[in-house]
Amino acid sequence: MTARDVAARKPEVSEVDTREQLLIAVNDLIIERGLIDVSFSDIAQRSGVNSALIKYYFGNKAGLLMALLERAILPSLKQMELLLKMPDSPQDKLRKHIMGIVNTYHRYPYVNRLMHYLLAEEGDKYESRIAEELVKPVARAQEIILQEGEKKGVFRPVDPMLFYYHVIGACDHFSHGRFSLKHAFGVHSITDDLKRDYVAYLSDSVLNGILRKE
Amino acid sequence: MTARDVAARKPEVSEVDTREQLLIAVNDLIIERGLIDVSFSDIAQRSGVNSALIKYYFGNKAGLLMALLERAILPSLKQMELLLKMPDSPQDKLRKHIMGIVNTYHRYPYVNRLMHYLLAEEGDKYESRIAEELVKPVARAQEIILQEGEKKGVFRPVDPMLFYYHVIGACDHFSHGRFSLKHAFGVHSITDDLKRDYVAYLSDSVLNGILRKE
Structure with missing residues (x-):
């Protein structure tokens, strides 16, 4: 595997991680609160992921919730x-x-x-x-x-x-x-x-x- | 029945009506939308009742929803x-x-x-x-x-x-x-x-x- 391959693959791996990290944060927040309605800033705070990335991965909140489902x-x-x-x-x-x-x-x-x-x-x-x-x-x-x-x-x-x-x-x-x-x-x-x-x-x-x- | 009796009773009757009118509006809105979350202004608009009266009758939204339940x-x-x-x-x-x-x-x-x-x-x-x-x-x-x-x-x-x-x-x-x-x-x-x-x-x-x- 060349350095170039590694560089090319790394973003994919971390992309999966970040996406999953966001979904875990939403999952936990919804279970704790017993309510579906969680805000982008709550998710960002819980996951440690910048809220701009939620838009990047899921488009909007509905996209995120559909992925969670x-x-x-x-x-x-x-x-x-x-x-x-x-x-x-x-x-x-x-x-x-x-x-x-x-x-x-x-x-x-x-x-x-x-x-x-x-x-x-x-x-x-x-x-x-x-x-x-x-x-x-x-x-x-x-x-x-x-x-x-x-x-x-x-x-x-x-x-x-x-x-x-x-x-x-x-x-x-x-x-x-x-x-x-x-x-x-x-x-x-x-x-x-x-x-x-x-x-x-x-x-x-x-x-x-x-x-x-x- | 004296005029005074009538005057004294009227508010009670209309109070029941207004309260029920508000509850019917919330009931209908929730059923139509399939969502619990309705705003005071939606309720006021649907019921034709001033939104200040929602507070008067039910305190807050939770009070209104508890009455609806x-x-x-x-x-x-x-x-x-x-x-x-x-x-x-x-x-x-x-x-x-x-x-x-x-x-x-x-x-x-x-x-x-x-x-x-x-x-x-x-x-x-x-x-x-x-x-x-x-x-x-x-x-x-x-x-x-x-x-x-x-x-x-x-x-x-x-x-x-x-x-x-x-x-x-x-x-x-x-x-x-x-x-x-x-x-x-x-x-x-x-x-x-x-x-x-x-x-x-x-x-x-x-x-x-x-x-x-x-």
């Missing part, structure tokens, strides 16, 4: 695609799918609110991208698992659209329920045990809800 | 209290409870986001009021119905806290899913038929999920 969801969607190809039973696939969504929302509790914020504020620009990239793949995966179960005679026929709202809503609400957990149930944080309990409860309940009765 | 939820909670006293079976109570929540969220699709907004922005001031007035009564009602069903041998034992997140999340997500419905499923609005389908699907699924197997 993709950063949170796309890795889980890859896992989900792998799951569909596994030899597991439809029941096990559904359990693992529910576990995957609960884990994603637990890690990024702002995902649904961020999606709705972007759609309300910048709908024209991002709605088809959000639908194609982030919503449809999940709905489609659920449909495939439901059809597989129906074909094997283990699930009763279920409308995949109604199923989508049921399961996504149940997974999401738990993850940003920190407040109500504390005040209504005296539970101060979502521990790994509690998350496991919820995944087990929800999987059982959803599965029992759609299993074909003998 | 109570206006949306309290009537449903009264219905729920009546339901608990009915002679219906636990299964029927659960179906009616789910229908009630779906209807409330359908009418006021901002309720959960508004609650989280207030808690994130004004947690110290409103969190115990929100928990005591709005969250605990729902969680408690569900617990009563679940216990009744368990005692009668129709429901398996279920943790009411996990159940709460499951059911509330599923009801809420459907109501503000207008965008994903359109783009991911080609459905352009939540008609009464679709809402009925969702209530029927969700009630069946939740009930099957917790029914004791023979």
Whole structure:
């Protein structure tokens, strides 16, 4: 590798770092505050990156938030695609799918609110991208698992659209329920045990809800 | 009634009207935009009420939003209290409870986001009021119905806290899913038929999920 190659590659590497640094700062700020609305100056201060660079990398705040959304969801969607190809039973696939969504929302509790914020504020620009990239793949995966179960005679026929709202809503609400957990149930944080309990409860309940009765 | 009585009563009546007029304006603006954040001047313009009166009636924006939240939820909670006293079976109570929540969220699709907004922005001031007035009564009602069903041998034992997140999340997500419905499923609005389908699907699924197997 010549000195010239090194010089040519270095900016790319640090570009990835700076971009990621900015996204981590926004991620942390949103989680701490529980609100989507963070200012460029807050992000600059937290990340130590000049706020002019936010514009350089993401164009505007909506661009930054869209990148944050993709950063949170796309890795889980890859896992989900792998799951569909596994030899597991439809029941096990559904359990693992529910576990995957609960884990994603637990890690990024702002995902649904961020999606709705972007759609309300910048709908024209991002709605088809959000639908194609982030919503449809999940709905489609659920449909495939439901059809597989129906074909094997283990699930009763279920409308995949109604199923989508049921399961996504149940997974999401738990993850940003920190407040109500504390005040209504005296539970101060979502521990790994509690998350496991919820995944087990929800999987059982959803599965029992759609299993074909003998 | 003397002229004096009339004069003394009139301000009260119009005070109720103005207050309600302001709340209707905020309700409509939030639903149209899909965002909680509306400005005093938007509210003044929409309601035709001087923005100084917003301060007079509600103190500040958080006070206005808290009043909006109570206006949306309290009537449903009264219905729920009546339901608990009915002679219906636990299964029927659960179906009616789910229908009630779906209807409330359908009418006021901002309720959960508004609650989280207030808690994130004004947690110290409103969190115990929100928990005591709005969250605990729902969680408690569900617990009563679940216990009744368990005692009668129709429901398996279920943790009411996990159940709460499951059911509330599923009801809420459907109501503000207008965008994903359109783009991911080609459905352009939540008609009464679709809402009925969702209530029927969700009630069946939740009930099957917790029914004791023979």
